Amino acid sequence: MSGLIVTALVILVFIVIYQIAKASELATILRGEEKVKMQTNRLMAWLMVAFFFLGAYGIWKCHVALADKMLPESASLEGVNYDHMLIVTLWMTGFVFVITQVALFWFVFRYQATETRKAFFYSHNNKLEVLWTTVPALALVVLVVIGLKNWFAITAEAPENSLVVQVMGKQFNWLIRYPGADKMLGKTDFRLMDDATNVMGLDWNDPASHDDIIIENGEMHIVTQRPVQLVINSRDVIHDVGLPHFRMKMDAVPGITTTMWFTPRTTTEQMKMDTHNPNFVYEISCDQMCGKGHYSMRGTVVVQTQKEFDAWLKEQPAYYANVQKANAPAPPAGAAAPATDTTKAATPVDTTATGATASAMTTPAQHK
Missing domain, CATH: 2.60.40.420 (Cupredoxins -  blue copper proteins)
Structure with a gap:
């Protein structure tokens, strides 16, 4: 029950805030402050132009300042192909990026809201839709084919002398x-x-x-x-x-x-x-x-x-x-260290007399 009450109160608060905002907007219009709104639009349009140029300068400045932080030339022969693929991708996407961003900022400035301008309603254009769907699709196919070619090259069977x-x-x-x-x-x-x-x-x-x-x-x-x-x-x-x-x-x-x-x-x-x-x-x-x-x-x-x-x-x-x-076993505790001169420490048994193996060893005292 308490959960329902809390939910209802939250919804009520949002409704009140919305109504207050709506009333404030209507009051502004009634007081004749629409001109202030137009002035704000013009200011924001010029600020967008300034932001565009400052942003472009900032990007260029970062590239210059951080040039020594970039990776050096590829240290592998195959990596050269990947660098080439990256450059092609950047040129293709960069070209589109520059055009669209210039258009974006220009439209904000050129077609800012004014007291006399009415927005133009443009529902759709089939030719334009086909164009901006087909061109990116073809460009993507080219990039994918290049990428797959390079990928299959390094994942295929390696040369015999590898x-x-x-x-x-x-x-x-x-x-x-x-x-x-x-x-x-x-x-x-x-x-x-x-x-x-x-x-x-x-x-x-x-x-x-x-x-x-x-x-x-x-x-x-x-x-x-x-x-x-x-x-x-x-x-x-x-x-x-x-x-x-x-x-x-x-x-x-x-x-x-x-x-x-x-x-x-x-x-x-x-x-x-x-x-x-x-x-x-x-x-x-x-x-x-x-x-x-x-x-x-x-x-x-x-x-x-x-x-x-x-x-x-x-x-x-x-x-x-x-x-x-x-993992070699440690020598038993108290084991005697081997003699320095093994030829004097032990002599082989005479296997012709005892029938012992040639690897058996005994001391001179034992032999007697």
Whole structure:
């Protein structure tokens, strides 16, 4: 019952406010203040013109002031196509934007309300409707075709000489895996994932996984002028592998493997010189909100020559070896340390006399 009363009171208040506003408007007209309204219209029309020019100047000024904050040229060959697509899109939409905005502000100024002007009622124009529907539709088809062509190019089968790298997102960092000497990534199983001993769920029953290399600090090394195929997935929620300097991005989805490939064309060292920034780094960003630690999903990419990459990869231990070492049983407490000179500490048993195995060892005293 109280709810109905409150609702009725709210409705009544709105009705009263509406009636007061209506009465105020009628009173203004009766007092002959319509001229004041016309003066206000003229003032607003001129202010719109001023706003147009100030806004245009502000946009230009921001572009000049923030020019050094723009991304440098694409660091991948495929990214050049995306930059071209962006430029085409901006020219097409920018042309329409300028025309429509100029017309908008001009109409506000030119056709402002006056005491003698009566609004012209224009119901519809079939030819005009067809024109402004067909032209944008055709333009959109062109842009979509260009976009699909570029998309299918980077998601198609990678070249045979591609470097294969797995990128796995997890809350809240990136895991990077490289194949070992066999050039094959071993099998994985999400049921085997464990932060302490198996962060990516490698299947140790698959020999191909024994020489795989896992980088847990989110630093990915790739080779300039050599295609790299990224095999992307997620351990928990949806992430997104964003590589802005290469103009690449792809969702990392739990339970689904996504792939893309591109060809780096500028090493990290060269980009430092090109940007005049000795601290420049290529970045891996998570372009999908993935939780409260999303801000920390930042990795790095190091683009090297083939020789530099081979030297770096050679220094990385296989993840399987690290796990074996970490899980090796500790020596029993109080165990004697091995003698320094094992040739004096023990002598082999004469197997011709005792029939013992060649690996058996005994001390000289025991031999007597």
